[in-house]
Each structure stands twice: as C-alpha cells, then as structure tokens.
Amino acid sequence: MSKNSIFSSFSFLSSFNSRSSILALTAAVATLALTGCYVVPLNQQPSHAPATVYVTPAPVPPAAVTFAARLYPSNDIASSYGMVNAIVTNDLHGRGIFNTTINGESFTGEATRTAGSTRDGVANGAGNRGSYINCRYQMNSTTLGSGQCKHSNGATFTMHVGG
Numbered sequence: 001m002s003k004n005s006i007f008s009s010f011s012f013l014s015s016f017n018s019r020s021s022i023l024a025l026t027a028a029v030a031t032l033a034l035t036g037c038y039v040v041p042l043n044q045q046p047s048h049a050p051a052t053v054y055v056t057p058a059p060v061p062p063a064a065v066t067f068a069a070r071l072y073p074s075n076d077i078a079s080s081y082g083m084v085n086a087i088v089t090n091d092l093h094g095r096g097i098f099n100t101t102i103n104g105e106s107f108t109g110e111a112t113r114t115a116g117s118t119r120d121g122v123a124n125g126a127g128n129r130g131s132y133i134n135c136r137y138q139m140n141s142t143t144l145g146s147g148q149c150k151h152s153n154g155a156t157f158t159m160h161v162g163g
Contacts, residue, residue, distance in 0.1 A: 146158070
C-alpha cells in the first residue's frame, strides 16, 4: 500500500500539511488516549503544617493519708493494757480503715465521718478473737483530733489522732 492510498482512505488527513496541524493532531490523539485516566502526583507534601495535639493527663486521685492514733487507758480495766497504738488510713472521701492490737488481739474496721459533719466520726473494729472496739472522735484540724474508745470487755480509752 502506498502512502497516497493510506491518506486517500482518510481524506481528512490530507488537509494536514503544516507542522502545526500535525502537532494539533498529536495533541488530539493524546487527549483521546488519556480519556478516563487520572494523573495522581506522588510524594506530595500536605499544604498545611501538621496539627499539634495536646494530651492532658488524667487527674491523679489524692493518695490516702495514714494517721497514728494513741489510745490511753481511762479506767481500771484499760490500765492493764497500757497505751495502745492504732492506725487510721483515710481515703480522703470521708472514710478510712482502722487497725489496732490490744492484748495480742488484732482489730480491723472502718473509720467514717458522721453524716453532715466534716469533723465528727466513728471508728469500729472487730477483733480476730471475737472482741470489738467502738470509738467516737472529733477532728480539730485536718491532721489532729481526739475521742473516746470502748472495748467490748468494758475497758475505755481516750484517743488522740495525729501528731
């Protein structure tokens, strides 16, 4: 097939004689070839600066506070025990754990503020041998207080908290 026969079958191509016409035809063919395609740039950097994220730590709950309490004998039955040490661990929400040992018996219980009061409270403990102790106290400040305790056998004590 000769060159003229190819161009004669496509008569519209015979009108393209100039160089600009050939470039226009090439552009048109390229456009048709890319129809339906997308050009996606690679390694494109974001047009905005990265956001700064501030993380606020969760509030730390206050740690429990431990108070020493001393129970001094206040009657003849209690005088045989002498001064007794006790520990109150306050969770800072109006209650705590009360522990003491009297005559070799371990007492464990709670210390709780009286409803509606920020100063008055009770502390009770059950002994591992079946005895119990009941105390009432009043806090004079956040770390100091006083009160009275009564053992199930009738022994009574004056209690000093803190210090």
